[in-house]
Amino acid sequence: VTGTPSQHPLITARRTRWALDPGHEVTDEQLRVLFDAGRWAASRGNLQPARFLVGRRGTDTFDALLDVLMPSNRVWAQAASALAMGMAVTTVDDRANRHAWYDLGQACGQLALQAVAMDLEVHQMAGFSAADARVRFGVPDDCDPVVAIAIGRPGPVDALPADLRAKQERPRTRLPLDQVVFTGRYGTPAFP
Numbered sequence: 326v327t328g329t330p331s332q333h334p335l336i337t338a339r340r341t342r343w344a345l346d347p348g349h350e351v352t353d354e355q356l357r358v359l360f361d362a363g364r365w366a367a368s369r370g371n372l373q374p375a376r377f378l379v380g381r382r383g384t385d386t387f388d389a390l391l392d393v394l395m396p397s398n399r400v401w402a403q404a405a406s407a408l409a410m411g412m413a414v415t416t417v418d419d420r421a422n423r424h425a426w427y428d429l430g431q432a433c434g435q436l437a438l439q440a441v442a443m444d445l446e447v448h449q450m451a452g453f454s455a456a457d458a459r460v461r462f463g464v465p466d467d468c469d470p471v472v473a474i475a476i477g478r479p480g481p482v483d484a485l486p487a488d489l490r491a492k493q494e495r496p497r498t499r500l501p502l503d504q505v506v507f508t509g510r511y512g513t514p515a516f517p
């Protein structure tokens with residue numbers, strides 16, 4: 326369920342964790358490496374619509390990002406070493422870029438795999454208020470706050486509330502490949 330032996334270890338090792346080490350400090354250099362990995366993602370026409378805001382724990386940016394998270398995410402994300410937000414610039418020369426979100430996602434995917442290589446946890450979150458974030462950080466109208474990101478070091482699961490511990494320990498599942506990859510006609514499995 327968590328990948329096959331032929332997959333790259335970066336992919337099989339990546340997983341989402343709720344237990345973060347509240348004593349861990351991430352360095353500016355580590356954050357620079359992470360976001361640089363995102364910066365080098367492919368994008369439509371090399372338009373590079375991905376934008377990020379980031380703050381280490383103890384900074385005003387971190388506190389403001391924690392504030393805009395849904396309470397259910399705030400519980401565990403407060404132990405992150407840094408919090409970030411991914412945004413997509415959705416217009417170019419007054420025309421909509423409908424791949425902006427795709428490109429942001431791809432940048433976040435690269436960032437997440439780079440984190441695995443550095444023994445860091447990247448936990449992406451839809452559970453935050455984009456409207457509040459827009460106001461708090463002065464995000465311009467053509468830029469869409471899409472995802473909040475907790476960055477940290479995995480911590481002990483027994484420090485988690487029971488519901489979150491259960492989430493982290495549940496088996497990871499995926500749709501089978503025959504429901505995802507088609508050939509000839511939509512719905513016809515390429516790999517039955």
Ligand SMILES: Cc1cc2nc3c(=O)[nH]c(=O)nc-3n(C[C@H](O)[C@H](O)[C@H](O)COP(=O)(O)O)c2cc1C
Pocket residue numbers: 339340341342398448449450451452453472497
């Ligand atoms: C765009 C996005 C939004 C997510 N939002 C949340 C969230 O708000 N809170 C949370 O605890 N996890 C969130 N997750 C984590 C997912 O639940 C997790 O990635 C999914 O269950 C698959 O597990 P895996 O990452 O271990 O493969 C989000 C993940 C993504 C990619």
